[in-house]
Amino acid sequence: MNANFASFLYLVSGILFILALRGLSHPTTSRQGNLYGMIGMGIAIATTLALAVPSAGGFGLIVLGLLIGGSVGAVTARRIAMTSMPQLVAAFHSLVGLAAVMVAAAAIYAPESFGIGTVADIHAQALIEMSLGVAIGAITFTGSVIAFLKLDGRMSGKPIMIGGRHFINIALGVALVVLIVLLVTTESKLVFWLIVAASLVLGVLLIIPIGGADMPVVVSMLNSYSGWAAAALGFTLGNLALIITGALVGSSGAILSYIMCKGMNRSFISVILGGFGGETAAATDDGIERTVKQGSADDAAYLMMNAQKVIIVPGYGMAVAQAQHALREMADKLKANGVDVKYAIHPVAGRMPGHMNVLLAEANVLYDEVFELEDINSEFAQADVAYVIGANDVTNPSARDDKSSPIYGMPILDVDKARTCLFVKRSLGSGYAGIDNTLFYKDGTMMLLGDAKKMTEEIVKAMDH
Amino acid sequence: MNANFASFLYLVSGILFILALRGLSHPTTSRQGNLYGMIGMGIAIATTLALAVPSAGGFGLIVLGLLIGGSVGAVTARRIAMTSMPQLVAAFHSLVGLAAVMVAAAAIYAPESFGIGTVADIHAQALIEMSLGVAIGAITFTGSVIAFLKLDGRMSGKPIMIGGRHFINIALGVALVVLIVLLVTTESKLVFWLIVAASLVLGVLLIIPIGGADMPVVVSMLNSYSGWAAAALGFTLGNLALIITGALVGSSGAILSYIMCKGMNRSFISVILGGFGGETAAATDDGIERTVKQGSADDAAYLMMNAQKVIIVPGYGMAVAQAQHALREMADKLKANGVDVKYAIHPVAGRMPGHMNVLLAEANVLYDEVFELEDINSEFAQADVAYVIGANDVTNPSARDDKSSPIYGMPILDVDKARTCLFVKRSLGSGYAGIDNTLFYKDGTMMLLGDAKKMTEEIVKAMDH
Amino acid sequence: MDQTLQKALDQLDQASAAVRLAVQNLATAPGTEAAGDAAHALSGGAIDPFVFRFAIFVLAIFVGYYVVWSVTPALHTPLMAVTNAISSVIVVGALLAVGISASGIATGFGFVALMLVSVNIFGGFLVTQRMLAMYKKKDK
């Protein structure tokens, strides 16, 4: 295939990826967008095969690799529970990171195949680009593995603080720069692997001190990294699809990190420096005796069936309990009874941006009943009941009223403005931020202590009486 | 200067232009944005001079040209009345179009200076790109001149319909394609000038049948054309700044045309085909006797001074009458009296997008008192008085209620929902769309017949009593 | 403008054209393996700059689309003025024609273009500045 035409096709593939993301601006166009993404990937693969026609053996290997990887991927995609999306995304990022390292290694061992020179005579520019790609790729790899382990609960979410880690990180960073210079001058394979090793270690050290609950920001940041790694290799290979995609993915991750930090009213730096949000802290005890009104499923059913307007506020606990289906059933009952039911989603409810939306969608909740914070917050004042299920921090009024609170300034859902506020959770314990929620002790609040799913199912049953 | 570095600087200049437009997303960042634009232009000019160091004579000529053009531009910019912005923009577009033709001509006569080959041996690709640039440039030139003449009232706004003009246009289009092929094969200067001539005629023929009131859409479309012409020449010259800027300007013009068409609920095609909106048509007389309540400046002053909330709706007539300063004075009086005053701007009020905003800003109206249609339309129901000054079509309820109306579907400002609606205009005549406004005959409406500026000044005086 | 300069230019151009032809021949010479072609292509060495420019053009259209949609309607008039001003970056062409042109007539065209476009540059940015300076907010 003509090289110019191939470049043109790579551009087309990059444009299709842009259109894929553009499609996500609305649910109706999103499936189309995903299709564009698939077509773009198909074009990139077909173009590469047509440009550099593989030998018969090579072709066999390619088919084999695609088959093995593809079936693992397809099965995973089909089986994975929607609640495990954060882990899945972290795991997938680690694969991209490792693949970037492998591609760079292949390029070092067979530069001719990539058109970047010959063994021991690789263009300096290509070497620089490549070593940036490999370093970022390796950091993405180990970083994502740690994030995966923490999110999946296979490793304690507690921040692991190694003494002098800032010093070690800086030293590793300096070492990386030196090694890259060495690689450009000597082109030694040993140096290449040293870069890989240093970056792998750095990836671990960067992520280990960050608490489990901050992992979503980390995952998004690693997403961004994997984009920059791809772009760096795109420069080496002179591949437009890689450059464009790398930039897209890089921006995307960075913006999502920013959105999460803003939603939590924290600075990105404070997240990255780590040490925040390990195990749920105990509720602070300020010595004042406070009373809590506790209710039963029957009370809740009665209250809601006689309401005109109910707003449901899901949070992380709903995901943990997998309560979305029971919740939908409850909403159906209410709607059949003429109650106006809406869902209010806080930008950082759950453990991943948009997490609650996916879960509700899974339970067949129609997306035009689901509203964002800005669009629904003024409606709580007119609501009879706010049904808060497994959410906590995102409703905490101290973020609005108490200047000394660590989450002060974070926008919250004004559930306290509803006539009655029902709180489904297992205890009076705090949420991810480890802050006591004063709402539990308010007059209009009724606590429904128990597992989110069980409690909701009981309420549904009680509604039938 | 190194060619790579120069290309890099051209890229920087393109990026600065992007940032210039980005700055316009908010009034507070807009001045900064304009500054970025100036810096970008400075970089582009400096880079070109450093890359292709001119001879002493050439340098002298350059300074002379910049001085002459620059002073004309600066004086114009300082003197021009804000109400004449549409004309000014049209006139400026014609300059860009003509300049594109001139640059292309220079390139044909001295291709070496542009690095596109030698006389009689210019690269075919450069010739194609160039002839596209020159054709679009020439169309932009004459088209903008016609638009300027119509907007400035130096030519009748009436659509001039030449018999068989669609046929002539198509014939010219075909001729252009043939001429471009001829140019590429023969590289004859005669053919080049024939292309210029055909395009100049086409520009006139395309715009002449379009009514004066549709000129804003045309101006924006020509803005878009001038962008594409710049981009085409950018390809010829291999200049990144030109390519990026051309694409930006091209998109910008197209989007603004689209916004205007949507604001008027008309299709772009119907605008381009022309024949709409010449002289203001006479009010349709359906034989039914209708009564109009007419009021005086004293009535208006009394009504507004005793109101709690007044919403001011400016339109084209305010611009014609230059009533913005008097209007501001009136609003100040009202505010001093404790009345809540807001301004509501329809997307196509006036004769240019954003036209009313500039005029109000000129009269020192603060931009946070000025609201867009979607943001204020629901407030009319709570307003005591809607003060409609020189606006007409954008308030016509038939666009909302009467399916047979030619403007049916166009979003309007719901001034009829205000308790009282004051209408300042000179007669019961219609506006740009030539459609009778049923609002004049409504109970809650009071007509204040007279020139917008004089009437407003009288009201101000009456308020002092 | 200058006879010797023109000659030098002509010669340079012919020479470089010859070299470019040689490179092209080399790249498309029969017997070169597909892999070699591919490798070369991937390194970007053989790719026509047009492809890159086209990519830049397409991406800039996307950027333009989004940037312009993000402009607040209140500033649409200044937007028209400022896009007009920046489209006069075509001045680079005029500068080349005036500054280093080898033919008198081309210099003439260039000079006219330069004058026209300078009107735009100064007029466009200054009128925009004048407009923008008028937009004011409460409490300042």
Next chain:
Amino acid sequence: MDQTLQKALDQLDQASAAVRLAVQNLATAPGTEAAGDAAHALSGGAIDPFVFRFAIFVLAIFVGYYVVWSVTPALHTPLMAVTNAISSVIVVGALLAVGISASGIATGFGFVALMLVSVNIFGGFLVTQRMLAMYKKKDK
């Protein structure tokens, strides 16, 4: 993988390097007028593809910025999944290594990369599809 192929490649590369050097020397040869340089530069012939790629990269960042901000928050989780899927376009590197690599070890690395990345391609797009299929609207 193939000795002769590798040799051919080496030779091709050396030859083209030599030509490129010649072109460069020509361009920077003393006595060449500034005008010639400029003309050449403006035609884009002498511009390093890196500059173009960098331009494309920068513009793509702008596009990415705007495109991602326009994604509705309700679809942020699918967004993470789909960006993950498209970042596996790095597969083009793996394909080169496996398909036409001249060294066994590079083929090995390429094969591993290919497998990993295929997991992502299929997994990423399919899981996104699965999620998106769940988003439903009233009245259908």
